Amino acid sequence: MASLVYLMRRWREKIRSSTPLHVVGLAEILAIFGLIASLIYLLSFFGIAFVQSVVSSNDEEEDFLPHSKTTAPSQCSLLGPSPTEVPSEKLPEEDEEIVSMVLAGKMPSYLLESKLGDCRRAAGIRRVVLTRMTGRNLEGLPLDGFDYESILGQCCELPIGYVQLPVGIAGPLVLDGRQYYVPMATTEGCLVASTNRGCKAIAESGGAISMVLRDGMTRAPAVRFPSARRAAELKAFVESPENFDTLSVIFNRSSRFARLQGVHCAIAGRNLYMRFTCSTGDAMGMNMVSKGVQNVLDFLQNDFPDMDVITISGNFCSDKKPAAVNWIEGRGKSVVCEAVIKEEVVKRVLKTNVQSLVELNTIKNLAGSAVAGSLGGFNAHASNIVSAIFIATGQDPAQNVESSHCITMLEGINDGRDLHISVTMPSIEVGTVGGGTQLASQAACLDLLGVKGSNVSTPGANARLLATVVAGGVLAGELSLLSAQAAGHLVKSHMKYNRSTKDITN
């Protein structure tokens, strides 16, 4: 426990010293939260085992068991453990001893951080243990140059290092009269270059315009009643305008940023799914809304004692799954972004013409996706841009499933001479505080866009601005890829490998 307290102190100091003055208030609160969070995290998730491990040490593998004896059934052979290949990393004697203990199953790997009070050292020891167990060389995976305290109890457990994703810059994206240099973390060739070309075409045509149509995170618990009639009664209760104020007060206790916007219920027999929507300030907001929902459930249990809470998340939310409810009603930020590309720019920068682009969009993005039975995938490659920006800015890349829902529309205007292009994206789930946004490299990317942390004067403005940049990036990406395809360039740019083979063969 002492080491835990030590960790917290260090972390607190780190947060303090790195926080610019104008967000100190919030940073303080976050720091306090963080401290308690760390404690609760270790107590709750690593759980009873951890608590028990203090009381009695013979039960330590209770929850986590990366390498205990029981997990290695006799029929399981280890992966090619040729010890000769393993680099003989020299460790301080003290660390060697800990490695031996972990290897012998005497110390659970997940306890390293708290036992050692040094996250970097814990990760290093875990890594050596892994290397010894598997006989695999982890040399390419960097260990140093990362602040492991920053993820403790927050972002990632059982760390052994970090992967590096190169960040390219597309821009300036001229959006709503301002310029943005969009950071994209990707390993897909041409993506940044292509988006950059789209930005150029947009900029040379006067820029893009965006609108945030809606801003609300959702969570839908599933509850079960003895009968559908009862489920219908609760539905009527929570959807009634008369009860909205009451529910709001209860819900909003979860955070000073949470504001309940509404509840939409669906029924499947006696099971009721209540989709709560709330604004969440600059946070992506899943935790905030979950907490608000829990508050409401606790409250409802009194008046509906026969309500059986099946789960806080009944998939009508719907998180990280392609679902029509998000496509139709939105989740996170609903954004539309548009631009008019001048005929001359279409020709000079994009090497194609308006009619070809419009036809391509109809045949590919509308009819093609319709034929494929797509749900909200009426675009060329929105997911590419969404995930690249998400990773660069510390968003949850698992949420790009619905965040990249997008319908791209292209229409000829001004008698078919110029091009009107738009992307409509109903479910962009982003935040500028919490989660991965707090890591140094990701925070730098947010800062580059001017949306780091909480917007003090207008809570939520940073997250909304980030959402518009995502949509703007998608607009640029769609414009450029469609142009490349319209010009028959796709194969050329992507086929470099095989082209060369062919040349060689010839």
Next chain:
Amino acid sequence: MASLVYLMRRWREKIRSSTPLHVVGLAEILAIFGLIASLIYLLSFFGIAFVQSVVSSNDEEEDFLPHSKTTAPSQCSLLGPSPTEVPSEKLPEEDEEIVSMVLAGKMPSYLLESKLGDCRRAAGIRRVVLTRMTGRNLEGLPLDGFDYESILGQCCELPIGYVQLPVGIAGPLVLDGRQYYVPMATTEGCLVASTNRGCKAIAESGGAISMVLRDGMTRAPAVRFPSARRAAELKAFVESPENFDTLSVIFNRSSRFARLQGVHCAIAGRNLYMRFTCSTGDAMGMNMVSKGVQNVLDFLQNDFPDMDVITISGNFCSDKKPAAVNWIEGRGKSVVCEAVIKEEVVKRVLKTNVQSLVELNTIKNLAGSAVAGSLGGFNAHASNIVSAIFIATGQDPAQNVESSHCITMLEGINDGRDLHISVTMPSIEVGTVGGGTQLASQAACLDLLGVKGSNVSTPGANARLLATVVAGGVLAGELSLLSAQAAGHLVKSHMKYNRSTKDITN
């Protein structure tokens, strides 16, 4: 051009020296590909502009224009460029000069790599330029410690640094009688720990079993004819068994690993979408299949001169979009993974019981997703595990949209005492060569799983094995999260912040 050649030589040497002996043959080929690819890349994508820039230098911004004069309309103000905040990075005089040229628009940013012949230096200069232009501090985004040559013409353009994603280890995942330690790059708290718990429950029950039901990448060009009748004729032609051998020979020229498996056509009036499926060895295979498709299109053009190729990708593929065609017919690897969790393990490790889990799965993952109008999203959080493993192992995170299609089934067996759990995932798109798999940190994660690079004896075996590990990870993740929800633990583990607030308030 000299600098380009220099770069290639360096790169070649790097590849050679770092390649273990037993894959030299392939590595050599890849190296040659890589060299030519670099050249073709710079020639094709940066394109005519680049070639032109040698001939005539007054047209350099042709394709890319990150900061030309024309892109900054007078109405656009820069983002808060308070120069005082900018750290005054000291650069060598030579570099300062280049920075000035780029800032002045005299040298396009995208030419830095080829002009300087030093990718690290190019990224550094680009970064300084960006800092000066925006007045933003990029300090938190690391620049050093990364091999920028490795991404040139391959993975990312216009780089300025890299983001770091911590990698946690879940495992051992006991799968098909072997043990895997699964690297997960994530910033979502609890994810690794929770997956780890699922692995433990699986391991203590004897391990999971997986099957690869199908392995084929797809690409569907859209072509248009004067009439639907003609489109139907081509459909009949390419789907006819008699023509399969001919088409195969032509298609398979694209790569020695490409093997055409079939063509499935859809029609929308006079537009024909031909979904080609082929095996692609250990590559994810998009480029390979695209090239094969291009070969076939070239061939078909002779017999169908009225065929108008609208696009090489008509969205019936369907890449990076939620689409029923992938859900139903599969894309990449179709995998099912199962395990039987013993009653005792459900209680001790997962803190819940079989009946609660089965009911939860029915109400949440089946009925809840049905009510939400989900497409292939009949799971709890497959996307979380898929994207974490994808990022760690250099896959394309934009493809997690369809790669995380998953139906999770839970059933009581042995008179309801034990739990049968399975995940069925028809569209896992992974490879172990090409793209991000070549970066050092990602390659290390692949190596940890024993699937780095091409499988020489059985091409494709590495990629398929990786797909089963993804499915196995999802199995563990589903098992653990569902258990947490069944036990009412979700709120507790995720609500740490707000809980603490509440406690404080009280």
Next chain:
Amino acid sequence: MASLVYLMRRWREKIRSSTPLHVVGLAEILAIFGLIASLIYLLSFFGIAFVQSVVSSNDEEEDFLPHSKTTAPSQCSLLGPSPTEVPSEKLPEEDEEIVSMVLAGKMPSYLLESKLGDCRRAAGIRRVVLTRMTGRNLEGLPLDGFDYESILGQCCELPIGYVQLPVGIAGPLVLDGRQYYVPMATTEGCLVASTNRGCKAIAESGGAISMVLRDGMTRAPAVRFPSARRAAELKAFVESPENFDTLSVIFNRSSRFARLQGVHCAIAGRNLYMRFTCSTGDAMGMNMVSKGVQNVLDFLQNDFPDMDVITISGNFCSDKKPAAVNWIEGRGKSVVCEAVIKEEVVKRVLKTNVQSLVELNTIKNLAGSAVAGSLGGFNAHASNIVSAIFIATGQDPAQNVESSHCITMLEGINDGRDLHISVTMPSIEVGTVGGGTQLASQAACLDLLGVKGSNVSTPGANARLLATVVAGGVLAGELSLLSAQAAGHLVKSHMKYNRSTKDITN
């Protein structure tokens, strides 16, 4: 024109005489509507041609042209017109003359009703013309025994007779404490018998319970603006609570039953889809809501002069198409219906057991439909019952596409001994006035259910009651078919033909 007036007078009298006293007020109004409707119908739809035909008779085929010279291109041969097969129907000389005129293209077929002033005679002549033209024998299609005046300008143009659909009776369906004998018009063997069996099981278990969760018809015009920004402005305007009263007043002018409930907008770039929902009394309500929408569009045009009305129906409605928006938000009546079937009844009446039924439902209706990529089709055969009742009661069978959206849930209760079964149907589109409900045979079926015509005391109550009967019928149908499948009876009952073959073979 005289004959038209004559027709109207006859029709009016018919309506008057057949109308029970207590609905005279409404009947009167409907009659007046009907009269004017007939006139407007003939003027508007048969259109300018008709008006022109009074003024100048040389332009008569303007809109309709069943057999004009120009429609028979020389390359088109008639369908096997072997005159010997044609029955030589003897017609009065006067009628023969008219037949000759129509055959010669001197009188358009569509004018027969108005020219002759006798709908039965017009249909008969049209039929003879058709017989002579095609050489086909229409003997099996009855002509007499039907009131052709009742469909004039209302239900069907260019009639030549009528088809007969047998009506079977299932019941009593015990629903909400009352008994209903459900008329089903079908030609599918076993359907009525099977539904009847389901009714029996429900009745013997104490009956079913239903709830109407929502009642509102929708229509969504599509309008286009010069920019997405403008589209977003209109979206904000119509969705604003402040403007609801204004819009309501304008909308509700369309009918004394129309009550605007809300507007939900979706955007695709600069195109705006506004889904208006309103209650419509006992009418299915499509016309009513369309008229209200038109009122609002006329009003909005003043404030949004750049609004371009593309169509009154932009498919976000969504009528007669499978669409998630109906599945998630409902259309028409949203109904849930449930019953608890006792263990003993499951065994005795349904010949199966609870556990088998629950497993079957999970594997077939939930997982099977999920695997098939179904949208709102999580049931066994709801469409069968819906269409049978729709046809019997004069509903629009084309609307069974979305009206049969249904999720069927089966769960064991009371420790798994008894069965809880429910159907949730969000989009049952029914009415008891207007359309086919006015025809004699269909009106009789409505009367059998006690829901004929408008409910005077509680407008809308009849239509809602009908919707619950539809859901109750579906509940019975699902219960019985699932039981048959669970008991392996499906093959036996449906396979009669082939079974017999097999027997013979043996």
Next chain:
Amino acid sequence: MASLVYLMRRWREKIRSSTPLHVVGLAEILAIFGLIASLIYLLSFFGIAFVQSVVSSNDEEEDFLPHSKTTAPSQCSLLGPSPTEVPSEKLPEEDEEIVSMVLAGKMPSYLLESKLGDCRRAAGIRRVVLTRMTGRNLEGLPLDGFDYESILGQCCELPIGYVQLPVGIAGPLVLDGRQYYVPMATTEGCLVASTNRGCKAIAESGGAISMVLRDGMTRAPAVRFPSARRAAELKAFVESPENFDTLSVIFNRSSRFARLQGVHCAIAGRNLYMRFTCSTGDAMGMNMVSKGVQNVLDFLQNDFPDMDVITISGNFCSDKKPAAVNWIEGRGKSVVCEAVIKEEVVKRVLKTNVQSLVELNTIKNLAGSAVAGSLGGFNAHASNIVSAIFIATGQDPAQNVESSHCITMLEGINDGRDLHISVTMPSIEVGTVGGGTQLASQAACLDLLGVKGSNVSTPGANARLLATVVAGGVLAGELSLLSAQAAGHLVKSHMKYNRSTKDITN
């Protein structure tokens, strides 16, 4: 039993006498089938109860119980049974006696046909019973003029009369060089007239062209194994080309028309869904394919004894549900139909212009349906025409759910002057033998189209031709409705009621 034999003899004679010479062979076979079918039907469906009722008469309500004492729980009141309103129908004394027995629960209603040996008389008595029980007047529902023997054991049980649906004629539809007069049974005003106008525009432009791309009915049983591994093994077995011949021989025994085309398997854990596709001659084919599937299941059970057949229909079929599997892979007939409408015809007949139509189609049928989350509903009102023709020609109207899947494409050709319009419909499920096609009025409508009964020379040709007529009708319907909307006519034509009201008000 004697009366049953009597019925069969009568029916056999009826079929014989009414069968044209050239199909005598098939008719004979069908008649024999029919006879045995009747027997088996009554034995199997009315079931054990019926057999038992011969042996012991104290168990008669076993399966059906329309009005037994137990079905009327005391809390259920009858629907307003005011006896004074009931018309006192005079029955022959003998019939009165039977009515009394049925009312008293001494004779089950479903046994009337077999007991009396006179189907018309049975229906009449059932009707009187119903009238007396409910106090409702069924006067409007015709009883006479229908051959009740024709539906016995085939189409409808427990009949009490029939509903009448008026049949209008649209045409000539010029399709593939021939003229068709399309019978449409509908009660929706304007539908026939509008389709007729579309036919005219098509005819004046030279006619439409259709292609049948695919013809195969499907059925997908669901089977469960102890493990997913075993399910995967069966999947591999049935999908293996090597086993196709064996499976075909077994499958095709079900009928001399059945020809297995392929099997497509989907897995959800240990549950396997095998979608069998086969050609079915001129029958819609559900029974045929079901029987073939049963044959295969029986065969497979030997080699896969651990296979547990959950259901013959696991919803991956997918019948009467909106499901992507049908949209993407087709079910029944897959048809595309196209026409080029000349500029002059667009203006003169359709009162609009090409550009407006193309824009409307993009915004409404493509983008609008995309926004609505539609599955295969990218059309204006295909369901209207499909259901009208289905009902007229004796198809199963419940199948219009998937039969009306349709994507409508409009494109300007010849420099945008002329209009290319097409409808692509992958799942038209029709037959010309069996089911409702055998009823007199429906058979007459089939005969009008020249597709009555089986095509002797080319089995299946009649059903395929019918499918093309359906698609041609949809093409005409789409063309006309889109034109009406493009011309702003929709409101005018549909709004007659309210318009008139408005005029009056003014």
